[in-house]
Amino acid sequence: MKYPFLDLKESNLPYMEELVAAAERVVRSGRYVGGEENTNLENELCSLTGSKYAVGVSNGLDALRLILRAYIEMGEMKPGDEVLVPANTYIATYLAISDAGLIPVGVDINPDTLNISSSLIEEKITNRTRALMTVHLYGRVAWDEQMKNIARSYGLKVIEDNAQGIGAVSKTEGLYGGFSTGNLGDAAAFSFYPTKNIGALGDAGAVTTNDKKLADTIRALSNYGSDKRYHNIFRGLNCRLDPIQAAMLCVKLRHTDNENESRRRKADVYMSEITNTKIKLPEIKGDGKDHVWHQIVVRIPDGLRNRFMQRLAEEGVGTDIHYPVPPHKQPCYKDLQSETYPYTEKVAEEILSLPIGPGTTIEDVKAICNIINSIAL
Numbered sequence: 252m253k254y255p256f257l258d259l260k261e262s263n264l265p266y267m268e269e270l271v272a273a274a275e276r277v278v279r280s281g282r283y284v285g286g287e288e289n290t291n292l293e294n295e296l297c298s299l300t301g302s303k304y305a306v307g308v309s310n311g312l313d314a315l316r317l318i319l320r321a322y323i324e325m326g327e328m329k330p331g332d333e334v335l336v337p338a339n340t341y342i343a344t345y346l347a348i349s350d351a352g353l354i355p356v357g358v359d360i361n362p363d364t365l366n367i368s369s370s371l372i373e374e375k376i377t378n379r380t381r382a383l384m385t386v387h388l389y390g391r392v393a394w395d396e397q398m399k400n401i402a403r404s405y406g407l408k409v410i411e412d413n414a415q416g417i418g419a420v421s422k423t424e425g426l427y428g429g430f431s432t433g434n435l436g437d438a439a440a441f442s443f444y445p446t447k448n449i450g451a452l453g454d455a456g457a458v459t460t461n462d463k464k465l466a467d468t469i470r471a472l473s474n475y476g477s478d479k480r481y482h483n484i485f486r487g488l489n490c491r492l493d494p495i496q497a498a499m500l501c502v503k504l505r506h507t508d509n510e511n512e513s514r515r516r517k518a519d520v521y522m523s524e525i526t527n528t529k530i531k532l533p534e535i536k537g538d539g540k541d542h543v544w545h546q547i548v549v550r551i552p553d554g555l556r557n558r559f560m561q562r563l564a565e566e567g568v569g570t571d572i573h574y575p576v577p578p579h580k581q582p583c584y585k586d587l588q589s590e591t592y593p594y595t596e597k598v599a600e601e602i603l604s605l606p607i608g609p610g611t612t613i614e615d616v617k618a619i620c621n622i623i624n625s626i627a628l
Contacts, residue, residue, distance in 0.1 A: 253567030254606055254615050259445050261610030263452070266502050270452070273498035288494035288501065293457070295504045296441070299418070300433035302459035304466035307492030308473050311414045311442025314456040315347030315384075317490060318410055318438045321468040322382070323351060324485055327408065332381040335407075337367035337393070338577055338592035339599070340386045344412050345578040347440075348384070356380070357579055359592040363534040365548065365602070366393035368594075372401050382408040387416025387432050389573070390448065390514075390545035391533075394421045394435050402426065402436075409436025415545035417441060417449055418507040422541055433459045443496070446608075448510055448545055449503050455496040510609070514544035517607050517616045521547055524620035529555060529628060531601075546573050550601040555628050560603060566622045571604045 263270060277288060289307045296305040308314050322328045330352030336344055338357035348355040356375050361368040366388055383402055385393045394411075402409045409426060416432040425435035433439040443455035458469050468485075471478045476487025503510075518539075522532055531550035535542065551559050560570050577595050579587040606619065 252564075252569045254569060254619055255610065256569030256571050256604070256606050257446060257608040258610035259450075262445075262450065262608060265609075266506070269502045270499055273502050274495060277495045277498050283494060284491060286494050288497040289492055291501050292492070292497040292504070295501055296433070296457055296459055299504065299507060300431045300439070300459050301429045302434045302439075303461045304459065304463060306458045306466055306469045306473065307497055308456045308458060308469075309490040309492060310454040311440055311444060311456040312343045312347055313473070313488075313490040314440035314442070314458045315343065315410070315412060316350050317469045317472050317488070318440060318458055318465075319347060319351035319353060319382075320472055320488075321465055322408065324468055324472070325464065328353065328381045331379065333377060333379045334382045334384050334410075335372060335375055335380060336384045337386050337388070338579060338595040339365060339574075340388060340412070340578065341414070341574055342578045342581060343414070344384060344386055345584065353381075354379070355578075355587075357587070357590060357592055357595075360594050360598070362594045362598060364391060364393070365389065365533075365598060366391060367398075369395055369397040369401070372398065376401075376405055376407075380405065380407065382410055383436075384410045384412055385436070386412040386414075387419060389548050390415050390419060390543040392416060392419045392421045392432060392435075392541040394425070395423050399423060399426065408438070411436050411439035413439045414442035414444075415447065416543060417447070418511045419543045420540040422537060427461050434461070437462060438465060443500055448514065448543055449500065449507055451496040452499050453493065453496055455492055455500060457492070511543040513609070514607055515539055515542070517611060517613060518542070518544045518547050520613060520616045521549075521605065521607075521620060524617060525549070525623055527624045527626060529553075529559070529626075530623065544607055546604045547607045548573065548602050548604050550598060551603055552601050554600070556601055556603055558628055559626060562626045562628075563622065568619050568622055569606055572602060573604050575599060
């Protein structure tokens with residue numbers, strides 16, 4: 252394609268020498284599980300987010316799973332308890348809740364932000380609700396005063412699914428004084444899947460928190476439930492972070508602000524130069540620091556999306572849909588398919604992601620805008 256949706260090789264080219272050196276360092280070290288590379292990454296994450304503790308784990312889904320498992324082991328939750336979750340999210344958010352024996356309770360979205368609607372949260376709370384899992388979807392912070400007040404009033408744990416929002420800054424202070432994603436609630440899960448703003452060269456994830464007991468429990472659970480060698484205090488898992496991925500991420504993590512600013516500049520061009528009246532652009536307010544544009548998601552109503560995608564493809568523009576089928580409509584959640592979330596279901600038929608990754612230049616974005624503006628349906 253002339254304008255591919257994402258080129259992962261291009262994403263890593265600026266760091267190639269450092270990445271090769273980091274990989275060689277790990278190979279020569281003889282330490283291939285755990286060790287200094289992981290500790291360095293965890294320290295970098297604490298510095299980035301302002302959190303006191305970080306635990307590297309195998310991937311973003313496992314990060315969420317481990318948070319919930321840890322809360323169960325700590326007696327904060329039990330199987331059958333409910334976790335509030337946005338209906339519009341990647342299915343991993345739901346899977347983590349189900350895996351822990353907890354019940355995902357969907358909350359519809361604000362159609363302007365595409366994130367969980369704070370005004371709809373309270374009506375979903377029951378005497379079994381124990382947590383709110385907020386998702387910084389597409390890189391936009393999903394946190395505000397109303398959400399914070401509800402969590403405090405009902406004593407809910409706040410878990411951030413921060414798979415897509417690394418480096419975003421909230422306008423609203425977190426529960427414990429932070430403003431960065433990863434430090435707004437009680438715990439946060441990160442994904443470093445290669446397509447993310449900061450991506451590994453394979454699967455990788457992490458948890459951040461200010462709760463030492465939670466961090467220690469997650470670290471043990473991720474290592475066969477062991478707090479020291481041959482001493483297993485939990486029936487744990489093997490969800491450890493590969494140190495070669497930790498080394499890759501230490502190279503890239505220090506460039507988080509630059510990567511995010513690059514995406515913001517491209518998003519600004521899309522927002523200012525798309526004039527096609529069939530396109531509904533994202534709503535942005537303030538200085539834009541609360542959005543890191545993991546995806547730029549526009550909406551194309553009136554059943555025209557597929558035709559629009561086809562026309563873009565004919566002009567060499569790659570696109571994607573994040574996500575075409577909400578979790579409650581997936582075959583694995585047959586028990587939830589009777590639930591209705593009008594806004595989530597509507598936007599799932601309209602959303603379209605445009606190229607914004609590192610391999611897409613400002614000149615590319617301007618050309619794509621011209622193509623979009625020329626399409627008449």
